[in-house]
Amino acid sequence: MNSPKRFPTVGDDSGLAQTDWLYKEELQLALRNKGMPLEALRYTITPTGLHYLLVHYDIPDIKPEEWRLKIDGLVSKPLTLSLEEIKKRPSQTIAVTMECAGNGRALFTPRRISQPWLVEAIGNSEWTGTPLSGILKEADVQRDASEIIFTGLDRGVEGDQVQSYQRSLSVREAIAGDVLLAYEMNGEPLQPQHGYPLRLLVPGWYGMTSVKWLDKIEAVAEPFEGYQMARAYRYAQSSDDPGEPVNLIRVRALMIPPGIPDFMTRTRLLQAGPTTLTGKAWAGRRSVSRVEVSVDSGSTWSEAQLGEPISSHDWRTWTFLWNARPGTTILCVRATDSEGNVQPFHQQWNFGGYGNNAIQCVTVVVE
Helix, strand or coil: CCCCCEEECCCCCCCCCCCCEEEHHHHHHHHHCECCCHHHHHCCCCCHHHCCECCCCCCCCCCCCCCCEEEEECECCCEEECHHHHHCCCCEEEEEEEECCCCCHHHCCCCCCCCCCCCCCEEEEEEEEEEHHHHHHHHCECCCCCEEEEEEEEEEEECCEEEEEEEEEEHHHHCCCCCEEEEEECCEECCHHHCCCCEEECCCECHHHCCCCEEEEEEECCCCCCHHHHCCCEECCCCCCCCEECCECCCEEEECCCCEECCCCCCEEECCEEEEEEEEEECCCCCEEEEEEECCCCCCCEECEECCCCCCCCCEEEEEEEEECCEEEEEEEEEEECCCCECCCCCCCCCCCCCCCCCEEEEEEEC
């Protein structure tokens, strides 16, 4: 494979950094995928068009009248189901916060040359589908099955391999009652980029687990060693380090940057006086126990007020009243989960750029 091409930023008198390198491949990925603008944290349910998006390969060309979901492998009753047949099964709607495992990748130093997320790879939607547990029970998964493999219809090249996007879950994880075969997002059929006609939804796990454009579900006896399990999505320290698998979402809080932005730097401009800071916090399968705000670059912290979540899988609103005084300051926010895990100032680096839940800081100029 060709090495990434890079070029320096153009220097001028704007005060922007002039020593960073931009990679054409990163720009290409960033234009195909998109993050959620942080001002969209104002919405309890993220509008579909503002939800973050990551498409690994291409959006597949699927003809709905021909599409069928296949369930086979170590099952007693293999199934082939149309979308209409799946919709006839019992349905469930749940609000779920979904975050990309690479959220924060571009903030690591050095950074992995991949999708250059800052902190916007997030969204909170209402998903409707049928519980996967019911389909697996209907297929009668055999006792010697240990994992369930999920195969999407999107194909591409990664790690010098031609492959379909595939992930697996243990049978125990797959039959959890909140895992869905989802066909609606925010009350509407899935849009093509979000996995139409059917996707997996695994609450509490980073987004790579929720395989889109589902084609096949297969029960197997041995642990699945496909690329997206064994080589990608690992907390590794080098390209040949196996590392630990990336799985559950880490605790995080984000704030809506207050005031108005400078167009290029996004530095915030704000009028002095009482200001309500607000945002959202989430912790995957754990709950958020506390959110704290610092108005002095993290030197001191004060507790914010927490709102109630819609479900056990979605984010919580937090608010904090700040008396903004003239000058330049750095606002920071951090969350703590129900097991006492606190967001760090600096997350431990890893080769793939995964799980970076470092504290968010926002520079504000108060007039």
